[in-house]
Amino acid sequence: MIHEGLKAFVDGRRGLIPGDGVDWRILLDKASAMRIGPVLLEVFDNSMLPQEALDRWKNERQITFVRYARAAQAAARLSGILDESGIAHVFTRGLVTAHTLYHNPALRIMTDVDMLISRQDVDGFQECLTRHDIHPEKLLRSQIVYSIDGMVFEVHWSLTSIKRFKSVGLTDAFMNVRMPMDTEYGRIRRLPNGAELSIALAHSFLHHDMEEPRQLLDIALLMSSEETDWRWLGEWSRKVGFARATGFILQFVNKSFGLELDDTLRREFSESTVPAERVFQAYYCALFEEEYLSHYLIKQANLVTMSETMGDKMRQIIRNFSSDRIRLLGKFVRKS
Numbered sequence: 001m002i003h004e005g006l007k008a009f010v011d012g013r014r015g016l017i018p019g020d021g022v023d024w025r026i027l028l029d030k031a032s033a034m035r036i037g038p039v040l041l042e043v044f045d046n047s048m049l050p051q052e053a054l055d056r057w058k059n060e061r062q063i064t065f066v067r068y069a070r071a072a073q074a075a076a077r078l079s080g081i082l083d084e085s086g087i088a089h090v091f092t093r094g095l096v097t098a099h100t101l102y103h104n105p106a107l108r109i110m111t112d113v114d115m116l117i118s119r120q121d122v123d124g125f126q127e128c129l130t131r132h133d134i135h136p137e138k139l140l141r142s143q144i145v146y147s148i149d150g151m152v153f154e155v156h157w158s159l160t161s162i163k164r165f166k167s168v169g170l171t172d173a174f175m176n177v178r179m180p181m182d183t184e185y186g187r188i189r190r191l192p193n194g195a196e197l198s199i200a201l202a203h204s205f206l207h208h209d210m211e212e213p214r215q216l217l218d219i220a221l222l223m224s225s226e227e228t229d230w231r232w233l234g235e236w237s238r239k240v241g242f243a244r245a246t247g248f249i250l251q252f253v254n255k256s257f258g259l260e261l262d263d264t265l266r267r268e269f270s271e272s273t274v275p276a277e278r279v280f281q282a283y284y285c286a287l288f289e290e291e292y293l294s295h296y297l298i299k300q301a302n303l304v305t306m307s308e309t310m311g312d313k314m315r316q317i318i319r320n321f322s323s324d325r326i327r328l329l330g331k332f333v334r335k336s
Contacts, residue, residue: 001018001019001022001027002027002030002031002034002036002040002213002288003213003256003287003288004016005036005039005040005043005044006036006039006213006216006217006220006257007256007257007258008043009039009042009043009217010217010220010221010224010257010259011258013043014042014043015043015044015045016043016044016045017044017045017048018044018045018048018049024050024052024053027053028052028053028056031057032056032060034212034213034214035109035111035214036109036213036214036217037056037057037060037061037109038057038060038061038064038106038107038108038109039107039217040053040057041053041054041057041058041061042104042107060109061106061107062106064105064106064107064108064109064110065104065105065106067110067151068095068098068105068106068108068110069184069185070149070150070151071094071095071110071113071151072095072099072183072184072185072188073149073185073186074113074148074149074150074151074153075091075095075113075115075153075183075185075188076183076185076186076187076188077148077149077186078148078153079091079186079187079188079189080186081128081129081132082125082128085124085128087117087121087124087125087128088117088118088121088175088178089115089116089117089121089125089189090115090116090174090175090178090189090190090191091113091114091115091181091188091189091190092114092115092116092174092190092191092196092199093110093114093196093199093200093203093218094108094110094111094112094113094114095110095113095114095188096181096190096191096196097196097200097218097221097222098110099181099183099190100181100190100193101218101221101222101225102221108214108218109214111152112151112152112153112154113151113152113153113154114153114154114156115153115154115155115156116155116156116157116159116171116174116175117155117156117157117171117175118157118171118172118175119157119158119171121157122144122157125144125155126144129146134146134148137152140161141161142156142157142158142159142160142161142169143155143156143157143158156171157171158170158171159171159199159202159203159206160202160206160207162206164312164315164316165202165206165242167239167240167241168202168206168240168241168242169202170240173195173236173239174191174195174199177191177192177195177232178190178191179191179192192227192229192232193222193225193227193228193229194228194229194230194231194232194233194236195229195232195233195236196222197219197222197223197228197233198233198236198237198246200215200218200219200222201219201242201245201246201249201250202242203215204216204219204249205245205249209286209299210249210252210283210286210287211286211287213287213288216253216256216257216287219249219250219253220253220256220257220259223250223253223254223259223261224259230264230268231268233246233268234246234268234269237269241308241309241312242308243269243308244305244306244307244308245306246269247265247269248275248302248306250265250269251265251274251275252275252280252283255274255275255280256284256287278298279298279299279302281295282294282295282296282298282299282302283295283299286299291332292332292335293329293332293333293335296328296329296332300320300325303316303320304316304317304320
């Protein structure tokens, strides 16, 4: 039911009828964990939903709208401060996708605001905000975390702290294609859809193992947009050594959401192939059903396949036996 609801949202279908035998307690818990309740409220016939679902999803939608408004207002204020100091920056992910891809930003739940700066501007960025009495909450390997007007801002100078994907994380390519985005609260900077899609792909693959439906929904919406520059995405992915992973995720989302972009993907991503059925099912079950040991092992093997060089393959194999991966493997062994 969740998968069908997400597909319907991308297709523009509304008024879906829930299937028989739905365990609403489990579904509501899953939808909340996935942060997609407002989307399901949008696509399903509200008269056919139980009161508990209506109440919870309407409440989540209201909270999301308030959070979006607060985030957009804080982002506009921060943009003004940075523009005055000549510091290049761009907002990405939740705040931007809520504004550009969703007809109502209250449908796209977000927990923080992401923005990119160049590595060489990190010191100037901090000094600029300090002059305005805005101080960091955390200093991490590739980002600084601030709390501004009640919203968490994550300021990245790299898309990832994973060393073997260092070139994927470089932000300079994105600084060169920024464009204005006017919100109800002022102007900020965003990325064109092709660049935004590249960030969504990298984030989903590198940090979440493609296990968050909300992120794949964003990817599907970006893929469906007529404004997406496929050539830019292809050139970027090849330049940074991320072409195989890019092609794989695009093919997976294309098949999962029935986007019918096969010709486009064949033309622009010659490296991409439709995932083998067992690989597709492994990722699909992790997203929408239940993941078992066999699915986990197939996904780990696929990470090696997606690596571009022999050195990267060896590093991925080593990572597959890291302490956190061994603990996760143990969980699946116990469950089986």
